[in-house]
Amino acid sequence: MSGIFQARRSSVRTQRAAKAFTRRTLLARTASALTVAAVGPFVVSRGALSSSGELIWFTWTDYSTPDLVAHFEKATGIKVTVVNFGTNDEAINKIRTTGGEGFDVMNPSITMVPNYTDFELMMELDESKIPNLANMLPAFYEKSKDLGGVWQGKRVAYPYDWGTEALAWNTEAVTLAYGEASFGDVWKDEYAGRMGCRPRSALNGVALAFEGEGRLPSGSLRKAYADADTAHLVFGETSKFIIERKKNITMFWANANDYPIMFLQNGVVIGQTWDGPIFTLKNEGEPMMYMAPKEGALTWIDSMCIPKGAKNVEQAYAFINWALTPEVGGLMSLTTNYNSVVRGAEEFTNDQFKKNFQEAYPGDALERLWFYPPEGSQYTAIEQEYADKIMAA
Amino acid sequence: MTPADRLMRATLVVYLAIFFAYLFLPLGFMMVAAFNDYRFPMVTPWRGTTLKWFADLGNDPLLWDALGTSVVIGIVVVAISLPLGLAGALTLSRIAQRSRNLTYAVLVSPVLTPGIVIGISTILLWDQAFGLTGNWFIASFAQASFISAYAMLLFLARLQRFDPALEEAALDLGATPAQVFRRITVPFLMPAILAAAALAFMQSFENYNTTLFSIGIDQTLTIYIATKVRQALTPAINALAVVMIALSIAGAVAVEIAQRREARRAAERRARAAIAELAPA
Amino acid sequence: MNEARRRLGLGGIGLCLIGTGFWAVALIVAPHLIMIDVSLRPALTLSEMGGPKDHWQLANYLDLVLDPLSRGVFFKTIWASILITLVSLAVCYPVAFYLAKLASGGALRVLMLLLIVPFWINEILRTFAWQLLLAQKGLINAALLGLGLIPDPIAFTRGHTGVLIGMTYAYILFMVFPMYSAMESLDRNQIEAARDLGASWWRIHRCIVIPHAKPGIASGCIVTFMLAAGSFAVPQILGGVDSLWFTQLIYNRFNVSDWNQGAAYAVGLEILCLLFVLAMMRLFRVGLSDIAR
Numbered sequence: 001m002s003g004i005f006q007a008r009r010s011s012v013r014t015q016r017a018a019k020a021f022t023r024r025t026l027l028a029r030t031a032s033a034l035t036v037a038a039v040g041p042f043v044v045s046r047g048a049l050s051s052s053g054e055l056i057w058f059t060w061t062d063y064s065t066p067d068l069v070a071h072f073e074k075a076t077g078i079k080v081t082v083v084n085f086g087t088n089d090e091a092i093n094k095i096r097t098t099g100g101e102g103f104d105v106m107n108p109s110i111t112m113v114p115n116y117t118d119f120e121l122m123m124e125l126d127e128s129k130i131p132n133l134a135n136m137l138p139a140f141y142e143k144s145k146d147l148g149g150v151w152q153g154k155r156v157a158y159p160y161d162w163g164t165e166a167l168a169w170n171t172e173a174v175t176l177a178y179g180e181a182s183f184g185d186v187w188k189d190e191y192a193g194r195m196g197c198r199p200r201s202a203l204n205g206v207a208l209a210f211e212g213e214g215r216l217p218s219g220s221l222r223k224a225y226a227d228a229d230t231a232h233l234v235f236g237e238t239s240k241f242i243i244e245r246k247k248n249i250t251m252f253w254a255n256a257n258d259y260p261i262m263f264l265q266n267g268v269v270i271g272q273t274w275d276g277p278i279f280t281l282k283n284e285g286e287p288m289m290y291m292a293p294k295e296g297a298l299t300w301i302d303s304m305c306i307p308k309g310a311k312n313v314e315q316a317y318a319f320i321n322w323a324l325t326p327e328v329g330g331l332m333s334l335t336t337n338y339n340s341v342v343r344g345a346e347e348f349t350n351d352q353f354k355k356n357f358q359e360a361y362p363g364d365a366l367e368r369l370w371f372y373p374p375e376g377s378q379y380t381a382i383e384q385e386y387a388d389k390i391m392a393a
Numbered sequence: 394m395t396p397a398d399r400l401m402r403a404t405l406v407v408y409l410a411i412f413f414a415y416l417f418l419p420l421g422f423m424m425v426a427a428f429n430d431y432r433f434p435m436v437t438p439w440r441g442t443t444l445k446w447f448a449d450l451g452n453d454p455l456l457w458d459a460l461g462t463s464v465v466i467g468i469v470v471v472a473i474s475l476p477l478g479l480a481g482a483l484t485l486s487r488i489a490q491r492s493r494n495l496t497y498a499v500l501v502s503p504v505l506t507p508g509i510v511i512g513i514s515t516i517l518l519w520d521q522a523f524g525l526t527g528n529w530f531i532a533s534f535a536q537a538s539f540i541s542a543y544a545m546l547l548f549l550a551r552l553q554r555f556d557p558a559l560e561e562a563a564l565d566l567g568a569t570p571a572q573v574f575r576r577i578t579v580p581f582l583m584p585a586i587l588a589a590a591a592l593a594f595m596q597s598f599e600n601y602n603t604t605l606f607s608i609g610i611d612q613t614l615t616i617y618i619a620t621k622v623r624q625a626l627t628p629a630i631n632a633l634a635v636v637m638i639a640l641s642i643a644g645a646v647a648v649e650i651a652q653r654r655e656a657r658r659a660a661e662r663r664a665r666a667a668i669a670e671l672a673p674a
Numbered sequence: 675m676n677e678a679r680r681r682l683g684l685g686g687i688g689l690c691l692i693g694t695g696f697w698a699v700a701l702i703v704a705p706h707l708i709m710i711d712v713s714l715r716p717a718l719t720l721s722e723m724g725g726p727k728d729h730w731q732l733a734n735y736l737d738l739v740l741d742p743l744s745r746g747v748f749f750k751t752i753w754a755s756i757l758i759t760l761v762s763l764a765v766c767y768p769v770a771f772y773l774a775k776l777a778s779g780g781a782l783r784v785l786m787l788l789l790i791v792p793f794w795i796n797e798i799l800r801t802f803a804w805q806l807l808l809a810q811k812g813l814i815n816a817a818l819l820g821l822g823l824i825p826d827p828i829a830f831t832r833g834h835t836g837v838l839i840g841m842t843y844a845y846i847l848f849m850v851f852p853m854y855s856a857m858e859s860l861d862r863n864q865i866e867a868a869r870d871l872g873a874s875w876w877r878i879h880r881c882i883v884i885p886h887a888k889p890g891i892a893s894g895c896i897v898t899f900m901l902a903a904g905s906f907a908v909p910q911i912l913g914g915v916d917s918l919w920f921t922q923l924i925y926n927r928f929n930v931s932d933w934n935q936g937a938a939y940a941v942g943l944e945i946l947c948l949l950f951v952l953a954m955m956r957l958f959r960v961g962l963s964d965i966a967r
Contacts, residue, residue: 056610062624066452082455083610086620089929093606097516098526102610193829249915250832257622257802260433265809266831277625284432336624377717380930388926391918392743401875405772409785412769416792416846419803422813423795435806436813477701480693487678488687498948499698502706504900507921509928510940514705514712538701543848546893550852553889554859560681570683584858588851591790595847599797602906615796626802634795641794645787 055315056081058091058106060302062256062276065335072322078315086255088112095121101309105316110303111374113148113157118377123306124154129317132324133158140341144301148374157303159341160323161332164297164369165201166360168259168278171287173269178362183293184209186270187241192248196262196271199242199252199387201298205272206238208295208370225373228382235386243393252391256280263288276337279356290360296368297361301341420638427631434628447636449629456633459617463598466533466613470597471590473537478544478589479582485545486552501546503539508602511535516607527609535607536597543596544589551585713937734938744923744939751920752950754834755902762842762898763891766849770890771883773850774857775865793847801911804840805831808912829914836912837919844908845901849894856890857883892960896951903947
């Protein structure tokens with residue numbers, strides 16, 4: 001039985017394989033050959049078929065818009081196969097089960113990249129092959145190093161886009177002003193039965209509100225990401241606050257598909273949500289507004305990485321270079337409602353996008369963005385533990 | 394029919410009407426929303442009638458790929474689960490004696506294993522044994538491990554009402570076990586076989602948890618839809634539902650017409666044969 | 675064994691055993707062994723693997739037993755699954771009976787079609803439709819408000835009602851088909867004879883139909899219970915702020931990359947559900963021999 005779970009230990013396995021050409025290996029080989037012969041063409045992996053002009057792009061469902069794919073294929077002559085994931089966890093589990101094979105370029109959140117590098121699933125990136133890095137906003141280039149982009153001194157991920165989680169409200173029922181509005185506002189009793197949030201990020205929002213009020217020392221949340229004891233302390237406090245106000249919550253959202261249901265059908269007037277999907281509601285003419293609170297919007301960066309088993313590495317670099325042009329950055333913003341990390345990308349968006357952006361980040365909001373720190377699996381587990389507590393309460 | 398019988402029947406018919414209303418409520422809702430000129434799949438506010446979601450559907454090659462994969466996996470799962478389920482049912486009902494309880498427990502256990510675990514454990518097994526990463530073929534096996542159990546339960550329920558005297562009689566008359574199986578057991582099981590095939594295909598078609606982990610880079614329709622919820626779904630998905638409902642009804646009606654035509658032909662043949670017998674040579 | 679040999683032939687026995695053996699070993703036991711191995715190990719990073727920490731231990735299981743949260747969620751899931759099974763049985767029994775014994779050939783085919791068509795649509799899609807139907811401004815609340823039956827909208831999806839409605843819906847076929855299969859083989863004359871002798875309908879069901887259909891009822895209940903206890907999509911979408919399913923806990927463990935703990939929870943759920951079902955079968959005197967004869 002021991003060692004039966006070897007998919008997770010590819011490097012261990014490789015070492016052992018060299019020494020151990022045992023009967024068991026022979027049996028496995030024979031069985032493997034028989035299986036392939038029996039089931040024939042069905043199990044030939046797609047990677048084996050890919051030629052020089054192909055790229056398998058593993059990305060979020062809302063990233064691979066037909067416009068972007070068409071633009072890339074036209075600009076580079078490379079044929080794209082898109083594979084989608086819906087959550088970071090799903091992507092990690094999938095890469096772990098395939099040992100990093102089958103995908104050429106992918107867009108995990110940069111703070112999740114350590115969860116891949118822990119299992120040595122990402123390739124080191126060669127900066128000399130990415131001349132368009134010069135187009136990246138320097139703040140994101142620098143910031144991304146500490147957020148998970150660099151592992152053991154090696155660059156494994158570059159920023160692709162960014163977005164935030166902050167306050168969303170129905171303008172017919174609620175009025176909020178920048179500089180006063182806080183993550184704590186959604187928990188006011190006047191919104192009882194009319195608010196929505198997501199347990200895991202609500203823990204973060206309340207922690208930032210507590211820091212602002214002095215109920216927690218400044219910097220507590222950032223420290224919680226690195227230190228288990230602090231995490232227990234912070235989330236112990238914030239989960240208690242949330243559980244006491246649980247009757248206020250109308251709906252927990254899990255993804256953006258819940259937003260129209262929450263705000264349009266379930267009578268929710270205020271909540272802590274993502275940005276882009278609220279812009280989609282605004283663009284449909286719904287009376288919605290999205291804005292950063294005084295504590296700073298919770299900010300994520302999604303990255304570009306090349307998994308270790310990638311077959312089309314040159315094409316993956318072509319993709320990264322392509323993505324780092326202002327025109328593509330603008331097209332990405334327009335089709336997905338997320339923000340580009342490329343200098344000058346806004347020139348290629350439209351007035352509606354610029355207006356949404358300015359309303360979301362007025363005043364000094366851009367300087368106050370609160371970037372999610374890298375998530376170790378220990379932190380993720382603790383955060384989930386308290387989220388479970390909230391849900392079970 | 395006594396008044397009580399009539400009352401019972403009337404109550405049942407009213408109940409069936411309510412039951413089918415419950416069954417079709419979400420469908421009707423989805424179908425109406427498919428024609429609403431609104432970004433979100435809702436019926437209120439009604440922003441006018443449109444066919445644009447059907448056009449969107451046509452312009453989504455990923456979705457059609459995913460649908461094709463779903464259908465292929467569904468067929469493969471039916472092809473694996475029905476024989477395995479039947480083998481299991483026959484083994485339990487006729488062969489296994491002392492080990493019956495244990496065998497039964499083992500064979501139904503996948504039904505209550507959370508799908509995510511079946512998916513992950515299956516992919517680990519195939520990686521270990523054959524060095525294969527996930528694909529739709531492995532996903533079919535992962536699904537078949539629990540779908541076979543549904544098939545088996547249906548077969549067992551039906552087999553339990555089987556009259557062994559029928560087989561005994563045929564065997565006494567010199568039929569081989571294979572003939573008995575084909576001529577007596579299979580026809581008797583036919584309702585259960587059809588039910589199991591329908592159930593197996595549908596279970597495969599809508600499976601999410603197991604497939605997600607065992608399918609590698611392939612995508613089924615369910616996986617495709619589920620990953621789409623990161624952005625709000627559009628009524629294009631409802632349009633797909635309308636197409637699927639229309640196709641399945643059309644298919645069923647075609648089968649029904651074919652059966653009636655066949656029945657009529659058979660009746661005509663019988664009538665002609667009867668006339669031929671009656672007619673003077 | 676001799677009887678089996680006479681009825682199936684050696685070849686038939688061989689095929690049955692090969693099929694069952696392949697299913698049991700390759701598709702069930704081997705993956706389970708891997709899962710158990712995983713559940714007994716701590717969550718480790720690559721560098722720790724094969725090291726001193728990489729050995730079997732019971733920590734993941736102890737957590738399931740000792741943590742009041744997981745224990746509580748577990749029992750709530752079992753209780754809710756029982757409730758769903760009972761509601762489903764009550765809803766589906768008349769339908770199965772009508773289909774099996776009262777519907778004529780043509781009507782039967784049409785009703786069967788009507789029964790199956792809704793399930794050609796993805797479970798996830800149907801559940802999203804329910805989420806909108808049951809919303810506070812949804813169609814059902816609008817209808818109830820319009821009829822003056824309720825003063826304020828009901829928050830179906832805030833509590834457990836949404837899950838109950840959605841899950842009963844999702845597993846209708848699993849309840850109807852086994853019952854239909856079992857009832858169908860009941861001789862219609864038996865019912866008519868009892869009726870002619872003056873038995874009430876209630877008595878006919880209690881003394882003739884239910885005993886005859888017991889294996890089908892048991893199969894339907896077992897499958898529905900297990901599906902409900904192992905369901906993920908419905909509670910995830912329709913579950914309100916107060917509803918947490920045990921499968922969601924398992925899922926969350928996998929989501930935070932603690933596969934080992936997740937596997938232990940899964941093994942726990944599986945063993946306890948199986949024990950529960952066996953206990954219920956004993957309580958209601960439904961032997962395996964009733965189902966698997």
